[in-house]
Amino acid sequence: MPEIKELVKGLADKHGRTRESLLPILQGIITEERFISDAAMTEVARELDMSAALVYGTATFYSFLDTKPRGKYVIRICRTITCDMKGKKQIIKTLEDLLKVKVGETTKDNKFTLLETNCLGWCHKGPVMLINDEAYTELTDEKVSEIIGDYMKNK
Amino acid sequence: MANTVNLKIDGIDVSVEAGKTVLDAAKELNIHIPTLCYHEDLCVAGNCRVCVVEQEGARNLVASCAMPAQEGMIIHTNTHKVRNARRHVVELLLSEHNADCTKCYKNKNCELQDLASEMVINEHMFTDLVPIKNYTKDQQSPSIIKDDSRCIRCQRCVRTCSELQHVSALGVAYKGDHMKISTFFENPMYDVVCTNCGQCVNRCPTGALIEKNYIDQVWDAIYDKDKHVIVQTAPATRIALGEDLGMEPGEIVTGKMAASLRRLGFDSVLDTDFTADLTIMEEGTELLTRLKKALVDKDSSVKVPMFTSCSPGWIKFIEHQYPEYLENLSTCKSPQQMFGALAKTYYAQKKGLDPSKIVSVSIMPCTAKKFEAARPEMRDSGYQDVDLGITTRELAVMIKQAGMDFEKLPDEGFDSIMGDSTGAAVIFGATGGVMEAALRTAYELITGREVPFENLDITPVRGMEGVREASIKLEGLLPEWSFLEGVELKTAVAHGLTNAHQIMEAIKKGEANYHFVEVMGCPGGCIGGGGQPIPTTPEIRKKRAEAIYREDTGMKIRKSHENPEVAQIYKEFLGEPLGHKSHELLHTHYTKRKRH
Structure with a gap:
């Protein structure tokens, strides 16, 4: 998934790679993709060098960070x-x-x-x-x- | 002189160090306050609210585990309000908890059950929500079962996985009444970065995280007349098993354990310590060979530092998180797996047994050993080398099932062959032990002299500090090792994967320059393993470690290379360390796994 990779990299360049950058990055993915796929979360975890379970936990906590595909x-x-x-x-x-x-x-x-x-x-x-x-x-x-x-x- | 604060609990004055909590202060007075989410190894969470107490002047009840003791505080731990609140907390937890206790592996070993029993909760005050909760149960891992219906969301496991182990395979997902402990995308535990270390299992207050037990399979093997069942016992089980059988932490029960195994019906009662000694021979030789290739021959394909490979939790950690360092891992299998490979070859030959009829069982302080035994790489004998790995806890269950009075058992020895061991092997069970054992042998091999430490006790590598370093100057070497003359051998020891992470980052950044690094996946080493009796706390780990070193001091032989059975196996079967046969049976390779 090269597009996701690039999207996440771009967002991380913009927002930083610390733990507090996680939320703006996830919001950025939502803006572009409407939902955060497992591939996107894995990519965020890789880019920020943090546990994927933690990314998943954050994404599922907020109702506006959808983790299932959504319409336009x-x-x-x-x-x-x-x-x-x-x-x-x-x-x-x-x-x-x-x-x-x-x-x-x-x-x-x-x-x-x-x-x-x-x-x-x-x-x-x-x-x-x-x-x-x-x-x-x-x-x-x-x-x-x-x-x-x-x-x-x-x- | 540390600052102290004075407070009054239940009418009794008490002084504690500033920074201590109300819970700590109550402990000083031997006042027991119930807890669930609190654990001595972990940061304070304060989420279960079972430890609430009344503070005079405060509007609400306070969680004693999270409330710092303050000057002049007046605390009541047993008022009507407190007891009611605690009771409601437990009742509410039970309303979402699958309290079918007789069908739970943790029956009679459950902190929630203990509290419910203490509070005499006989009926449901709140609606039972379990039927509508749609809980999941993950049984796919060979090591750990995760049953959400038993989870009380105290997050001990989450804190363990991140704070102690730097793995964070478990996290908190969703919120409110949907909140749950979850892996990434709720994938099965075997399919995520979990190292199977079982530290979460050791800390779970209920039956939500348990080891996958193989008790019935072991009994079936024992009852099968056609099968010859061999059992091996790890160094750290002999100093902890007693705790699950009514004894105090720190008691050495090697002899009683051997007796109990024989009475359970195992056909050969052998010792993993034998292959621990063998590991030292192989790993020590490997280290010296690597050093020669790297330092003298300048062979860049040979990687230094060399990491120990005895701990399967650590192996899986590095496979997931630092795959670029797999070449640095010693190729030696762990003692369990060396034993397994030899049981169905050497032992079978010597005893005239058909290896296809051997069932090889291991008693381990570890849940990751179950996974290790099932690894496809571990079939070099032509069969699965170790058929069933069970924990110290599972063995204790079997001993109880067999109706033995463990404390009254006589002390017996192990069978021969593959039952002899040394003090060097026993200390494998404590953090720093493999390093110490390796140094005792390697130093003597290359200098012809004993290690320059009093009574062979290499104290710099002992202790409970997370990362320890030690260096030994190699001087006055035998002629064949003269190429190492003057080298300062730099070693490091880490236990618990968070400390392993720290050491790996230092190595990655080039800040640390070691030749040999010992890593044990669990805090304290195997004595604090995920398969050890529950509870495991800093104090209990200390007692178990002391017992390990006592056992070492009490051994007739304390250096691996002096184990007569080790000499025998090289003469009769293996040839020499790192020889052809060793490579075939005792060494392995590792697999890169996904990081997330």
């Missing part, structure tokens, strides 16, 4: 109590219907992954979801259809 757009619906009360269940149903996947799954064309996440800090504007780094608030069925339709067509 990762949709994360807030599952916490306020969004739940404001109707996140219905939003999930709408998303599942639109994307034809269940929570935790990726669409066949690898474009979308649907996930739940803990509180995103938008409780006053719930229900809320993230698509990659973009937050979408005060969601309704119509709004969700519009947003997803736009992603399907234009992105």
